[in-house]
Structure formats: C-alpha cells, structure tokens
Amino acid sequence: MSSEPRNPCTLYDKIWNNHIVLSSPSIANDSPQIVYVDRHLVHEVSSPQAFSGLWAAKRSVRRPDCTLATADHNVPTTPRADGQLFEAEKYIHDKASRAQYMALEKNVRKSGIPYYGLKDIRQGIVHVIAAEQGFILPGTVCVCGDSHTSTLGAFGALAFGIGTSEVEHVLATQTLRLCKSKNMRITISGSLTPGVTSKDLILHIIGVIGTAGAVGFVIEYGGETVKDMNMEERMTMCNMSIEAGARAGLVEPDEVTFTYLYGRPMAPSSNENAEDGTAWDQAMAYWKTLKSDTGAIFDREVIICAEDIAPSVTWGTSPEDNVPITGQVPDPSLIENPQRQQAVEKSLSYMDLQPGTRMEDIVINKVFIGSCTNSRITDLRAAAHVLSLLGPTAKVASGVQAMIVPGSGVVKRQAEEEGLDVLFRRAGFDWREPGCSMCVGLNSDQLGNGERCASTSNRNFRDRQGTGGRTHLVSPGMAIAAAISGHLMDVRKLFHAEELIQPKKISNHTLPSTLFGNPEAHTLPLIQDNLAQTPASVRQSRQFISVQGVSVPLEMENIDTDMLIPAPLVKGLTRTGLASALFNRFRSDPVSGQDTDFILNKIPFTRAKIMVCSGANFGCGSSREHAVWALKDFGIACVIAPSYGEIFFNNCLQNGVLPISLSQSTCQILVEYAYTGGFMDVDLVKEQILCVDTGVSFSFRTDPVNRQRLLKGTDDIDVTLEHVQDIVEYELQRKTKYRWLELGFKSGFRKTITNDLSW
Ligand SMILES: CC(C)[C@H](C(=O)O)[C@@H](O)C(=O)O
Ligand code: SF4
Numbered sequence: 001m002s003s004e005p006r007n008p009c010t011l012y013d014k015i016w017n018n019h020i021v022l023s024s025p026s027i028a029n030d031s032p033q034i035v036y037v038d039r040h041l042v043h044e045v046s047s048p049q050a051f052s053g054l055w056a057a058k059r060s061v062r063r064p065d066c067t068l069a070t071a072d073h074n075v076p077t078t079p080r081a082d083g084q085l086f087e088a089e090k091y092i093h094d095k096a097s098r099a100q101y102m103a104l105e106k107n108v109r110k111s112g113i114p115y116y117g118l119k120d121i122r123q124g125i126v127h128v129i130a131a132e133q134g135f136i137l138p139g140t141v142c143v144c145g146d147s148h149t150s151t152l153g154a155f156g157a158l159a160f161g162i163g164t165s166e167v168e169h170v171l172a173t174q175t176l177r178l179c180k181s182k183n184m185r186i187t188i189s190g191s192l193t194p195g196v197t198s199k200d201l202i203l204h205i206i207g208v209i210g211t212a213g214a215v216g217f218v219i220e221y222g223g224e225t226v227k228d229m230n231m232e233e234r235m236t237m238c239n240m241s242i243e244a245g246a247r248a249g250l251v252e253p254d255e256v257t258f259t260y261l262y263g264r265p266m267a268p269s270s271n272e273n274a275e276d277g278t279a280w281d282q283a284m285a286y287w288k289t290l291k292s293d294t295g296a297i298f299d300r301e302v303i304i305c306a307e308d309i310a311p312s313v314t315w316g317t318s319p320e321d322n323v324p325i326t327g328q329v330p331d332p333s334l335i336e337n338p339q340r341q342q343a344v345e346k347s348l349s350y351m352d353l354q355p356g357t358r359m360e361d362i363v364i365n366k367v368f369i370g371s372c373t374n375s376r377i378t379d380l381r382a383a384a385h386v387l388s389l390l391g392p393t394a395k396v397a398s399g400v401q402a403m404i405v406p407g408s409g410v411v412k413r414q415a416e417e418e419g420l421d422v423l424f425r426r427a428g429f430d431w432r433e434p435g436c437s438m439c440v441g442l443n444s445d446q447l448g449n450g451e452r453c454a455s456t457s458n459r460n461f462r463d464r465q466g467t468g469g470r471t472h473l474v475s476p477g478m479a480i481a482a483a484i485s486g487h488l489m490d491v492r493k494l495f496h497a498e499e500l501i502q503p504k505k506i507s508n509h510t511l512p513s514t515l516f517g518n519p520e521a522h523t524l525p526l527i528q529d530n531l532a533q534t535p536a537s538v539r540q541s542r543q544f545i546s547v548q549g550v551s552v553p554l555e556m557e558n559i560d561t562d563m564l565i566p567a568p569l570v571k572g573l574t575r576t577g578l579a580s581a582l583f584n585r586f587r588s589d590p591v592s593g594q595d596t597d598f599i600l601n602k603i604p605f606t607r608a609k610i611m612v613c614s615g616a617n618f619g620c621g622s623s624r625e626h627a628v629w630a631l632k633d634f635g636i637a638c639v640i641a642p643s644y645g646e647i648f649f650n651n652c653l654q655n656g657v658l659p660i661s662l663s664q665s666t667c668q669i670l671v672e673y674a675y676t677g678g679f680m681d682v683d684l685v686k687e688q689i690l691c692v693d694t695g696v697s698f699s700f701r702t703d704p705v706n707r708q709r710l711l712k713g714t715d716d717i718d719v720t721l722e723h724v725q726d727i728v729e730y731e732l733q734r735k736t737k738y739r740w741l742e743l744g745f746k747s748g749f750r751k752t753i754t755n756d757l758s759w
Pocket of ligand 2 (some may be wrong): 075125372435436516
C-alpha cells in the first residue's frame with residue numbers, strides 16, 4: 001500500500017507491494033520486509049505453543065477481528081448426532097487430541113478470536129471453511145500455521161503456510177517478516193478431457209517440475225484450462241502448490257471468483273449503502289485491477305497442455321512419483337541418476353511394488369475421499385456422479401473399507417440435502433463428520449501397517465496415513481472406481497466419455513444462505529482467567545554462534561517433515577520433550593516397538609549435533625515446527641543439505657537451528673566424512689565448516705539479515721514491535737483505502753457473543 005508498484009507487475013508483485021508496512025522499506029530485494037497480514041486462520045495443532053509464547057510474554061492478539069479459528073486435525077469423524085457427544089470431554093477420547101482441542105477453546109476465549117468448534121455447523125477443515133464463509137478475499141495476504149493454506153490462492157490472494165513461531169508473530173503484530181519470492185507462471189492450455197480433473201492436472205504438474213520444482217517461487221496458474229475451472233477446481237490445484245515446493249500458488253480473480261464470493265457471510269456486503277457505494281462495489285473496483293500486467297516478467301515459465309493429461313495416480317512416497325493410470329510402476333534400474341535411483345528403490349520397497357506392474361493391477365484395501373484437496377461439495381458431487389453412473393447395485397468391493405469425510409459441516413449438510421449421502425451409504429461407504437481425518441491420521445482414522453489406500457488427499461509420504469500405510473493419490477472419481485473394483489482403475493473405462501462430463505458445474509454460491517448457519521458468526525465468551533502461565537523457558541533460545549561435534553549423515557532426498565516427526569507425535573502443547581519423536585518411525589520398529597539399526601540409533605550418532613544430508617529438499621511438506629523442535633531436542637543445532645522446504649527453513653531460523661545450503665557434491669563429501677564419526681566445527685561468525693579430523697574446511701554463505709538474527713538470537717516479535725507506529729499507520733491507511741476489508745467483520749462477525757449454535 002505504501003509503495004506504488006512499478007509497471008509491468010505480476011499479480012504477486014502487486015499484492016506484495018500493497019502489503020509492505022514500512023514507509024521506507026529495505027531496498028535490497030532479498031531482505032526481509034514487514035508484510036501486513038489481512039487474514040489469519042488458526043487451528044488446534046499449530047497454535048498452542050504460539051499462544052503460550054504470547055501469554056508468557058504478556059502480549060495480546062492484535063487483530064482478533066481478522067482471525068478465524070477452527071478445530072479440524074484432531075477431531076473424531078464418528079457421528080455427532082447424540083447431543084451430549086458435542087461435549088469435547090466425551091466425544092474426543094484421545095487425551096492428547098482433547099488437550100489440544102481444549103487449549104484452542106481456552107485460547108480463543110482469552111483472545112476473543114471468532115471460532116467454529118464442534119457444536120457449529122461451520123466447523124471444518126480450515127482451508128475449506130475460509131473459502132466457504134468468504135473469509136478469504138482477492139488481493140489479501142492470508143496465512144495459517146498450515147502448509148496447505150496455498151489452497152486459498154485460488155481467490156487471487158497471497159495465501160501461504162507458516163510455522164508456529166510465525167503464528168505467534170502474526171498474533172502479536174498482524175505482520176510477518178518475509179523475503180520476496182520469485183515469480184513462476186504455469187500456463188495450461190486447452191481443455192481437460194472427460195474423466196480428467198484438476199487433481200490429475202496438479203499431480204501431472206508436480207510430476208513435470210518435481211517436488212522441489214517451485215522452491216523459492218510463487219506460482220501464478222493461468223491459461224484457458226484455469227479460466228474454465230470453477231473455484232473448487234482452482235482450490236484443488238492451488239492446494240498442492242506446496243507439494244511442488246512453492247511458497248504459494250495463485251489464480252487471477254475473475255467473474256468465477258466474484259460470483260463465488262457474492263453473498264458469502266464474511267464477504268463484503270452489497271447491502272450497506274454508503275455515499276461512495278457499497279462495500280461490495282468498492283471491493284470489486286479493486287479486485288478488477290488484480291491481474292498480471294502485459295509484459296510482466298516471470299522468472300520461470302512452464303507450459304502444460306491439458307489434452308496430454310490422463311487421470312494421474314502415485315506409485316511412490318512423494319507426490320512427484322506419479323504416472324497416468326494407464327502406466328506402470330517404474331523400473332529403478334533404468335534411472336541414470338544414482339540418487340534418484342536409490343530413492344525410487346526405497347519408495348518401491350516401502351510401497352511393496354514391483355517394477356513394471358500395471359497401475360491398474362494394484363489391489364487396495366481402503367479408500368479415503370476427503371481432505372482439503374478434495375472434500376468440497378463439487379468433489380462429493382463428482383464422486384456421486386461416477387457412483388450413480390454405475391447404477392444402484394454398485395457396491396464397495398468386498399474386503400475394501402471406504403470412507404467419505406466432507407470438508408465442513410456446511411458441505412456435509414449440503415451433500416445430505418442433495419441425497420449424496422444416501423447414494424454413498426447404499427454403496428457401502430462410511431459417511432463421516434467433517435475434519436482432516438485419514439489425510440493425516442491424527443484421529444483414529446488411519447491405515448494399518450501394510451494397508452494400501454486410494455486417497456483423494458495430497459501427501460503420499462511414508463507413514464502419512466498411519467504407520468506402515470501405503471497411499472496412492474487419486475481424484476474423487478478415481479477413488480470411487482477403486483472402491484468399487486477393489487483395485488486402482490481408470491475411471492474412463494467404466495463409461496462413455498460423454499457420460500463422464502458432469503451435467504453442470506455448480507459452486508456453492510447457489511445454496512440458500514441458511515446453509516451457512518447463522519450469518520452472524522460468533523465468538524466464545526471472553527474469559528479473563530489466568531491460563532496456566534507458561535514459564536518464559538518455553539521460548540527456546542534463538543541463538544546460534546557455532547557448534548562442534550559429531551555429524552550424522554543421511555543419503556535421502558525429499559526428507560519431509562512427516563519423516564522428521566510423524567503426525568501422531570505433534571499433539572503436544574509444548575515445544576519440548578520431542579527428542580525421541582525425531583525420525584521416530586525409522587528409529588523404532590512399527591510392529592515390535594524395538595529400536596532399529598537406523599543411523600540415529602547408532603553410536604556415535606546418538607550424540608550428533610549436526611545433520612548432513614546429500615539429498616535435496618530437506619524438510620519439505622508440512623509446516624509443523626515440531627520437526628525443528630525435535631531436531632533441537634535431540635541435540636542437532638545445524639543442518640547441512642543442498643536445499644530446503646521453505647517453511648522448514650524459516651522454522652529453523654526461529655529456533656536457533658542453522659540451516660546451511662551447499663552444493664550436492666559438497667554435501668556428499670561431508671556425508672562421507674560424517675560416516676567416519678569425525679568431529680565437525682560449524683562456525684557462523686567465520687561462515688566456515690571445519691572437518692576437524694582431516695583439517696579440510698568449507699565456506700558457506702548465509703543471508704546477512706538471517707546471520708545477524710541467529711548470532712544475536714533476536715526475537716523477531718520484539719524487532720517488529722519497534723515499528724508498531726508504522727503498523728498503526730498502515731492499518732489506518734488500510735481502513736480508508738480498503739474499507740471493505742473491515743466491513744464484513746463489523747457487520748457480521750463481532751455482534752453476537754454466544755456459543756449455542758447447534759446443528
Ligand atoms: C499439522 C499441520 C501443521 C500440517 C501442515 O502444515 O501441513 C498438516 O496440515 C499436514 O497436512 O501435515
Ligand atoms: S493436508 Fe490434510 S491434514 Fe493438512 S490441512 Fe489438509 S486435510 Fe488437514
């Protein structure tokens with residue numbers, strides 16, 4: 001807002017320039033800037049430690065009115081029909097899940113943040129409800145302690161995931177300290193053929209550019225295919241931008257976007273008559289400017305032809321491991337790059353698949369339709385459409401368990417009004433309450449050891465859906481085909497092409513407004529009780545100067561944060577006590593619980609202080625800061641790898657863990673050295689790594705700002721709060737220029753303080 005964009009700009013440049021808080025921002029392009037956050041989403045897993053930190057420092061939430069909370073990851077999806085089951089104490093049996101749920105309720109009460117809990121029909125997966133309620137708007141910056149916040153880029157917003165320390169920063173300051181990303185444009189030309197969906201498209205794109213293909217970039221998706229998509233399809237595509245490593249993915253807002261938003265409870269209202277037009281009119285005037293200028297420069301361009309794409313399905317343990325359903329499991333012996341070859345071998349061994357097996361011959365035991373990728377009403381309609389084409393006698397194959405988990409209570413009710421649940425139940429599908437469910441297995445919806453699942457979620461990481469579980473990512477229609485046939489199957493084979501074209505592309509906006517529940521959202525009653533005050537020691541040291549010790553070598557690429565710490569172990573309320581959680585599924589045998597021979601269990605690596613990895617994209621995937629806390633608790637103060645998942649990298653900086661990027665060949669030399677058990681000395685002052693036993697040293701570079709942060713152990717929140725006057729001025733300016741950004745809340749959100757909304 002403070003600095004006018006220079007033409008020609010990309011859509012991302014425009015949003016970025018509009019959100020720089022300081023009137024004289026740092027000129028260096030790659031220096032962190034203070035960026036204003038318009039919308040902040042909060043859920044129970046990534047927020048407890050942020051609130052504890054906030055309360056411990058005696059700070060408050062700066063903009064509860066711009067924040068929205070819900071519980072989604074931990075909640076059971078078993079029926080909530082019995083009134084008393086609404087009580088979390090009775091409904092959530094798992095102690096740790098319940099504690100996180102209760103902590104969220106206490107924190108929203110204390111802060112006055114609007115909240116959709118188990119009693120509220122609007123409860124659901126955070127990324128689903130934000131769109132449904134009109135919380136997310138074009139041109140805004142939206143964050144959440146969750147990597148799939150990228151979903152909301154579909155609205156032409158800059159939406160991305162952050163770690164828990166950054167959540168605390170946003171709660172306290174309503175800003176973030178951020179470096180600008182590069183621009184990537186992915187243009188998709190032509191039309192998707194019948195039976196091929198935006199899920200197949202995004203899997204295909206990730207297959208083409210790789211899971212690290214967009215690290216450092218914000219992607220703008222464009223082309224005729226995208227123009228032709230409805231909002232839900234765009235959300236599915238943007239959702240998995242994080243699986244390509246991108247900071248965010250976005251789509252230029254257009255009539256499809258505006259029509260979707262019109263009349264949503266938290267979108268700007270078209271009823272308020274002001275002299276200068278309604279809030280909706282004012283918003284529209286701004287939204288129509290949100291497009292990349294002709295001639296804007298993108299740092300990378302990718303062109304995809306929609307007609308080339310078949311329904312996609314994964315065979316391995318990374319989303320890039322995908323092929324058309326007509327394809328086969330790849331043969332690692334034909335892969336030239338030795339590191340990739342090894343990765344494929346490991347994946348196939350975990351997935352228990354033989355090279356050359358036809359994808360359609362893979363037999364499955366479970367089917368999961370849900371997650372923030374594919375749990376919206378149009379996804380359920382797509383699934384129901386395939387099922388209805390099969391006729392009333394179609395049944396889930398014997399031996400297969402299939403579940404459908406709507407993304408929100410609103411989606412669930414809508415589906416029930418349309419009778420979709422009847423279709424699903426009749427065919428033998430389990431129809432559940434909303435939540436993340438088997439996407440991440442934080443509740444009891446999990447795969448057993450060795451079970452194989454066709455899943456509409458977004459991550460096929462090892463152990464992701466349950467320890468030892470095997471995931472094949474597919475679209476909703478393909479999931480139905482798998483459920484009915486009992487194996488992976490090309491949905492297009494079941495019908496004539498024209499039958500697969502759904503009758504109408506309808507978005508939720510045609511639904512009667514009662515489906516959104518009481519249009520006045522509510523907050524829980526404010527409480528002034530003293531939440532168990534967390535001692536200042538919960539705020540871990542952020543300082544790093546140097547470290548000396550043994551380094552542990554790893555020769556794997558795409559080490560994701562689910563590997564670093566499996567989901568069921570992120571259910572705590574503190575930042576500590578996670579040493580044994582680090583690489584837990586590798587260190588402990590899933591069946592016997594005995595220690596394995598994984599390198600971290602071996603002397604001298606049990607006391608390693610440095611982790612050296614020769615594979616790229618370390619820490620990709622989920623935003624869980626628990627991965628860094630686990631490393632730190634184990635004793636690791638420095639990670640050396642060729643490249644990193646961006647959120648993980650930032651999380652390291654927040655916790656005084658030094659992430660060093662070096663070329664793959666240098667990392668390999670350091671890995672060889674690490675195997676000898678020799679001492680390493682990593683010195684940030686000198687920017688040097690010394691292999692003590694051989695006397696060989698390597699220099700490394702760190703960003704000067706980050707280097708200072710680590711050397712001084714700076715608390716970003718303190719530094720940002722030195723600029724509080726600039727934040728105040730930015731907010732005043734925002735109120736005048738973008739009045740509509742406040743209105744939805746004033747009129748619809750803050751009025752009612754009640755907790756008695758029921759289903
Ligand atoms: C728990 C949360 C931090 C995590 C994420 O950031 O993605 C989760 O949603 C996931 O999908 O793994
Ligand atoms: S990816 Fe899965 S666990 Fe993460 S927010 Fe989406 S549904 Fe929830």
